[in-house]
Amino acid sequence: METFLQIYNETYKILLLLVPILVSVALIVWFDRRVWGFVQKRKGPNVVGPFGLFQTLADALKYIFKEIIIPASANKIVFILAPIITMTLALSAWAVIPLSDKMVIADINVGILYIFAISSLSVYGIIMGGWASNSKYPFLGAIRSAAQMVSYEVSIGIIIINVLLCVGSLNLKDIVMAQQNLWFVVPLFPMFVVYFISALAETNRPPFDLPEAEAELVAGYQTEYSGMMYAMFWLGEYANILLLCALGSILFLGGWLSPVDIYPLNAIPGIFWMIFKILILFFMFALIKAIVPRYRYDQLMRLGWKIFLPFSLVYVVLTASFLVYFDLLPK
Amino acid sequence: MIAHALFFYFFSIIAIVSAIFVIVSRNTVHAVFFLILDFISIACLFIMIGAEFLGMMMLIVYVGAVAVLFLFVVMLMNVTEQKLSWFRGTKKTGHIPVGLIIGTVILLELIVIVGGWRYRDSFSETEFLSFNSEFTNTHMIGNVMYTDFIHLFQISGIILLLAMIGAIVLTYRKREGVKTQSYIKQISREREDSVQLKDVEFDKGVKLDD
Structure with a gap:
């Protein structure tokens, strides 16, 4: 009986997290398109519902009722598995994200490693989709994307090491609580910039959306997908973007903490600050999508391996020596 | 449980x-x-x-x-x-005898090792490491790795680096006549270097100095 109660409680908690995330993914897609429109002096989606808020729901409805087409020469099992894996991984990483000091499903010791592991797994959804389609454009897109994600993961890993040096724990709550006096964005500002750009590349957002560069590769690994399976890829992609925004606000912007610890600000519940910070980061993602032209593939690789990697490595050495010299290492 | x-x-x-x-x-x-x-x-x-x-x-x-x-x-x-053509006997290869010999040798070795296996006296009873619940796994592993086994750790890193350099040296070849862009040239290009305004006289060409 006790086990059942526990299972019931956990399911309840998981649903309470998953449903808002799925809804906010829908809203964030609308927000993205809207910002994109405004930057280009268009209106963006504004017809369905108030301000066009239900546009994504209408799109989702359309996707659900569309026929799922599986190419004749495709590897059926892998073809169907790929979008499922993408979406499952993107959602399961949210289990360890603390939205406020009490709102977290799994408060594990190695939270940051868990997120890193899950995001390194998400490349499989793309490779599997590209390979199983048995078609040239998806395969090229998948290979590009895999190379891109693997290389930018390296630089994100080293950026995380920078933050961990200042915290002394792999727990996400500890990382936030270590920023009570000073957000890490101040001492580690260059790392924040590098993190932001790497996050763009990691989630295949413009200007690094080479895997789905429509001028060269039709739609990259998603070319052969239709209906709900395409929608799942796309849901997973946006859930991943939100996840990296959340991770960025936890690592650098003090998570659920208010900017200054004075009365009217710190009375606001932490979750609002968290959501606010995620939205700010996502707003920057959306602006960049509208502003910056797409990179060439060799420029992208050069940026990852020849600039970000050495730079963040040097910054690790600098941070470590600073902490040791002034005896600030966390005990 | x-x-x-x-x-x-x-x-x-x-x-x-x-x-x-x-x-x-x-x-x-x-x-x-x-x-x-x-x-x-x-x-x-x-x-x-x-x-x-x-x-x-x-x-x-x-x-x-x-x-x-x-x-x-x-x-x-x-x-x-x-x-699996060799398996069905359509293609003759010398792989099977070699594989059989190596497999037998490994099996014999395993039998010798497993047969002669005996725990050291101190290990025969479960012995817990001095475990301090204040520290997490990560702390403990880091502590051991960077103090007691620092030399082994560094040496394994150097071996990996050597393997990497070796692979690059083996596969890298300098190809002649490959056209690549130079980023510095591309970025430092100014308007004056690339655009010229010329007055063209009627019925006469223009010679540009390249």
């Missing part, structure tokens, strides 16, 4: 079955996918015995990096369908 046991059997059965399928499956890409599944279930087993750091490292290093490389190699070399 029943739930714990159930999960243990669940993950270990998946691990064993997928390990078998790595060898059995004809399609090499499927074999790599089963290998990944195997890695993941072993990582889950690590996490279940409380070694969460090792489990996560297993996921990041093996699944996130090594298996991706495997997949790349298998997909790009286009060896997806393995024809």
Whole structure:
């Protein structure tokens, strides 16, 4: 009986997290398109519902009722598995994200490693989709994307090491609580910039959306997908973007903490600050999508391996020596 | 505790079955996918015995990096369908005798080792490491790795670096006549260098100094 109660409680908690995330993914897609429109002096989606808020729901409805087409020469099992894996991984990483000091499903010791592991797994959804389609454009897109994600993961890993040096724990709550006096964005500002750009590349957002560069590769690994399976890829992609925004606000912007610890600000519940910070980061993602032209593939690789990697490595050495010299290492 | 046991059997059965399928499956890409599944279930087993750091490292290093490389190699070399022609006897190869000899030698060695296996007296009873619950796994591993075993740790790093340099040296060849862009040239291009305004006289050409 006790086990059942526990299972019931956990399911309840998981649903309470998953449903808002799925809804906010829908809203964030609308927000993205809207910002994109405004930057280009268009209106963006504004017809369905108030301000066009239900546009994504209408799109989702359309996707659900569309026929799922599986190419004749495709590897059926892998073809169907790929979008499922993408979406499952993107959602399961949210289990360890603390939205406020009490709102977290799994408060594990190695939270940051868990997120890193899950995001390194998400490349499989793309490779599997590209390979199983048995078609040239998806395969090229998948290979590009895999190379891109693997290389930018390296630089994100080293950026995380920078933050961990200042915290002394792999727990996400500890990382936030270590920023009570000073957000890490101040001492580690260059790392924040590098993190932001790497996050763009990691989630295949413009200007690094080479895997789905429509001028060269039709739609990259998603070319052969239709209906709900395409929608799942796309849901997973946006859930991943939100996840990296959340991770960025936890690592650098003090998570659920208010900017200054004075009365009217710190009375606001932490979750609002968290959501606010995620939205700010996502707003920057959306602006960049509208502003910056797409990179060439060799420029992208050069940026990852020849600039970000050495730079963040040097910054690790600098941070470590600073902490040791002034005896600030966390005990 | 029943739930714990159930999960243990669940993950270990998946691990064993997928390990078998790595060898059995004809399609090499499927074999790599089963290998990944195997890695993941072993990582889950690590996490279940409380070694969460090792489990996560297993996921990041093996699944996130090594298996991706495997997949790349298998997909790009286009060896997806393995024809078992030698097995059916349509093609004569000398692989079977060699394989049999090596297999027998390894089996004999295993028998000798397992047969002569005996725990040291101090190990025959379960002995707990001096475990301080204040520290997490990560702290403990870091402590050991960077103090007692720092030399081994550094040497293994250097060996990996050597392997990397060796692979690059073996495969790198300088090709002549390859046209590449120079980023510095591209970025430092000014308007004056690239645009010229000329007055063109009627019925006469213009000579540009290149």
